[in-house]
Amino acid sequence: MFRLPVDKEMTASLLDEFIAKHRQEVTKRYKKLYDAYIGNHDILNQKNKPDYKPDNRVVVNFPKYITDTMNGFFIGNPIKITSDDDEVNEFVEFIDQYNDQDDNNAELSKICSIYGKGYEMYYTDETANLCITYLNPREAFMIYDESIVERPLYFVRVYKDYENNEYGSISNSVAVRNFKITGGLKWLDEWHPHYFDGVPATEYIENEERQGIFEPVLSMVNNYNKAVSEKANDVDYFADAYMKILGPKLDNSDLDCIRDKRIINLESDTVEKIVVDFMSKPESDTTQENHLNRLERLIFQISMVANISDENFGTSSGVALKYKLQAMSNLEKTKERKFTSGMTRRYKLLFSHPVSKVPADSWVKLHYKFTPNFPANLLEEAQIAAQMEGITSHKKQLEVLSIVDDVQGELDQIEEENKAPEQTIVDKMMFGKINDSNETQTEE
Numbered sequence: 001m002f003r004l005p006v007d008k009e010m011t012a013s014l015l016d017e018f019i020a021k022h023r024q025e026v027t028k029r030y031k032k033l034y035d036a037y038i039g040n041h042d043i044l045n046q047k048n049k050p051d052y053k054p055d056n057r058v059v060v061n062f063p064k065y066i067t068d069t070m071n072g073f074f075i076g077n078p079i080k081i082t083s084d085d086d087e088v089n090e091f092v093e094f095i096d097q098y099n100d101q102d103d104n105n106a107e108l109s110k111i112c113s114i115y116g117k118g119y120e121m122y123y124t125d126e127t128a129n130l131c132i133t134y135l136n137p138r139e140a141f142m143i144y145d146e147s148i149v150e151r152p153l154y155f156v157r158v159y160k161d162y163e164n165n166e167y168g169s170i171s172n173s174v175a176v177r178n179f180k181i182t183g184g185l186k187w188l189d190e191w192h193p194h195y196f197d198g199v200p201a202t203e204y205i206e207n208e209e210r211q212g213i214f215e216p217v218l219s220m221v222n223n224y225n226k227a228v229s230e231k232a233n234d235v236d237y238f239a240d241a242y243m244k245i246l247g248p249k250l251d252n253s254d255l256d257c258i259r260d261k262r263i264i265n266l267e268s269d270t271v272e273k274i275v276v277d278f279m280s281k282p283e284s285d286t287t288q289e290n291h292l293n294r295l296e297r298l299i300f301q302i303s304m305v306a307n308i309s310d311e312n313f314g315t316s317s318g319v320a321l322k323y324k325l326q327a328m329s330n331l332e333k334t335k336e337r338k339f340t341s342g343m344t345r346r347y348k349l350l351f352s353h354p355v356s357k358v359p360a361d362s363w364v365k366l367h368y369k370f371t372p373n374f375p376a377n378l379l380e381e382a383q384i385a386a387q388m389e390g391i392t393s394h395k396k397q398l399e400v401l402s403i404v405d406d407v408q409g410e411l412d413q414i415e416e417e418n419k420a421p422e423q424t425i426v427d428k429m430m431f432g433k434i435n436d437s438n439e440t441q442t443e444e
Contacts, residue, residue: 001210002143004153015170016185019158022141030115030138033212036063036221037114043225054236058229062221063214066305067113070213073325074332075109076373078102079343080405083365091358092366095350099132108134108204109339116210120342121157122200122349130350142203155201173198197352197360204342207334217299224295231288304331321375329372336370343368371402378403 002018004010035041039061049055081096083089095101104120111118111134119135119142135157143154158168158181166181167188175191194200206213214221300307304327322329347363350356378401385400394414398407 001150002141003146004143006145006147006153010154010170010172012179012185012187015156015179016181018141018143018156019168019181019185022156022158025141026138030136032218033063033114033215034138036214036218037061037067039064041225042222043229054233056229056232056236057225058232059225060221060228062217062224062299063114065309066214066217066300066303067110069308070113070305070328070331071106071110073328073373074335074370075106077371077405079105079339080369080371081343082367082369082408083362085358085362085365088358088362088365091356091362092347095130095132098129101132104132104134109335111136112204112206112335112338113213116207116212116215117203117205119155120202120204120346121155122196122346122353123194124353124355128355130353130355132346132350140201142199142201152199152201152203155199171200176200195353196349198349200349202342202345202349205338207338213305213331214303217303220295220299220302224292224299227288227291227295231285231292234285234288304328325374332370332372339370340368374402 002021008014039059041059041061043057043059046057079102081092083092108118108120115137117137119137119140121133121135121140123131123133125131139159140155140157142152143156144150145153153172155171156168157170158166160166167178168181169176169178171177171194172191174193176194177191178188180186180188296307306325306328344363344366347366351358351362352360381401381403385397388397388400395407395411398404398410404410
């Protein structure tokens with residue numbers, strides 16, 4: 001975390017120092033985490049073996065599996081944001097639809113899982129609408145003050161144009177300023193206001209330590225890749241075994257190289273002792289399999305993410321399934337609280353802008369509902385909900401059903417449907433009276 005005294009002026013040289021520190025963090029940590037996620041693991045960059053040896057390099061991309069599994073569990077069901085005020089509800093829905101926020105939230109969650117943190121930046125576009133975009137820690141960082149509450153002082157974004165020139169922007173609580181890095185850091189303009197009540201960005205964190213979800217098991221993943229690659233090498237070794245010829249002496253012209261031809265020749269004077277066959281290597285398949293199984297089990301155990309592809313996982317249901325997902329559920333709860341904190345700051349800043357259509361303090365009325373993506377047994381849920389009849393409220397009954405996204409909306413719909421028969425009877429009665437009246441007038 002970068003810190004700076006509140007009364008310290010942000011000069012070009014000071015900003016250059018922070019950018020240099022950020023680059024070191026990107027090189028030493030963030031690039032490594034990103035490479036692990038996309039499958040560029042250490043096994044692919046290790047020293048080449050001699051040409052006569054098999055050199056398989058197998059990547060089992062646990063980091064991507066762990067990240068995407070947790071992301072689907074955490075935010076596979078979009079976050080529901082509601083307010084007691086209908087006007088606030090409509091404005092939040094407009095902002096989220098305008099910015100495709102469900103997708104933004106999912107990407108931001110993935111970034112946090114990879115790097116341990118991610119950023120959101122806020123601005124207004126050419127149509128004067130409030131906009132939200134996400135950034136990863138490789139292209140942005142936050143500078144905080146030195147107080148115990150860690151208030152954001154500056155938000156810095158760095159990027160490259162199509163000619164590979166490096167530019168950036170820095171924002172404080174009232175204004176933003178642009179700069180160029182290529183050829184030495186230089187200011188491109190003066191400070192100009194952004195009109196948000198605070199630094200127009202939010203840092204979202206995976207946990208208090210800002211540690212990526214697969215970072216604790218990265219060494220085991222590298223070891224797993226090495227072990228499975230060596231196992232593949234052994235297969236090649238067995239498929240290309242050495243031939244031994246015991247007895248007759250073979251000239252060098254017959255054997256270019258034992259390593260290339262895979263032939264071992266030992267001279268003997270006795271014809272009866274001539275042996276020609278293939279040598280067999282000692283088999284270590286059981287040891288290798290045990291090692292791989294142990295590593296795989298530990299990777300999922302330490303990362304606290306369930307291996308939902310395991311053949312035994314799908315046979316569980318009900319409470320047993322909940323227990324298998326307990327560790328991941330605990331991890332999800334921690335992430336949920338951190339994400340809620342970030343979203344609270346998001347709408348606090350957005351509502352503070354002059355183009356906002358709701359009062360600045362409307363963010364306190366927002367409620368966030370996360371729905372973990374548990375495998376649903378609708379029959380079991382329906383039976384539980386039916387048994388709750390007369391014991392709990394109808395709202396609590398509907399909350400049991402995962403198929404119901406909007407509980408209040410469903411209650412309103414039920415109320416409308418209950419009124420419908422009564423309204424139909426009234427309409428029929430009114431229609432009958434009108435027909436009687438028309439018949440009477442006709443007779444007259």
